[in-house]
Amino acid sequence: MTGFAYSIEFEKNNPDHKLTVVFFLCLWFVLLLVLPELWWLSAVLCVIAFIDAQHRLVKLMPSAGVILVQEGECGLHLTGRALDIQGEVVFAQRYTNWLLVSVKTDQGIRRVGFIASAMDKASWSHFNRIALSFR
Incomplete structure (x- = not known):
């Protein structure tokens, strides 16, 4: 060319990371309501998903x-x-x-x-x- x-x-x-943070906090809250006895697992999964989303946004x-x-x-x-x-x-x-x-x-x-x-x-x-x- x-x-x-x-x-x-x-x-x-x-990108502004506020939207991503709010999304994963809401997801954690919903998982907390659905599975209150596994609050620690939902927190860990949301943190791992947030880190993965941030990594993908930086690459994008x-x-x-x-x-x-x-x-x-x-x-x-x-x-x-x-x-x-x-x-x-x-x-x-x-x-x-x-x-x-x-x-x-x-x-x-x-x-x-x-x-x-x-x-x-x-x-x-x-x-x-x-x-x-x-x-």
């Missing part, structure tokens, strides 16, 4: 980098500290201020997530428009 049409920089692409969302978009051919090149993904956008889904993009690379399909606060407003809306047009 040569001749990229747009270059978008992003930084601080870290690169903290900083540059997005190079080739608009006509749906090409995308993501570069960052520990990130170098180049491929075609297969699918994109937007959830309020999150954008999940599936990129088809030589190694298979890789999902990458972005949040709105990671880039300026104009770049966010333009990147959304481009990524969602390839659905």
Whole structure:
């Protein structure tokens, strides 16, 4: 892929962990009501699930980098500290201020997530428009 049409920089692409914490606390409370004699097991399972969810979110969302978009051919090149993904956008889904993009690379399909606060407003809306047009 040569001749990229747009270059978008992003930084601080870290999700807010409050939603994850609230979800697993509610799950623990429900398990506590259902199985009160196994409160310790439900607490341990919720902590392990929370740690796994945090690990998966960190892998899904690169903290900083540059997005190079080739608009006509749906090409995308993501570069960052520990990130170098180049491929075609297969699918994109937007959830309020999150954008999940599936990129088809030589190694298979890789999902990458972005949040709105990671880039300026104009770049966010333009990147959304481009990524969602390839659905």
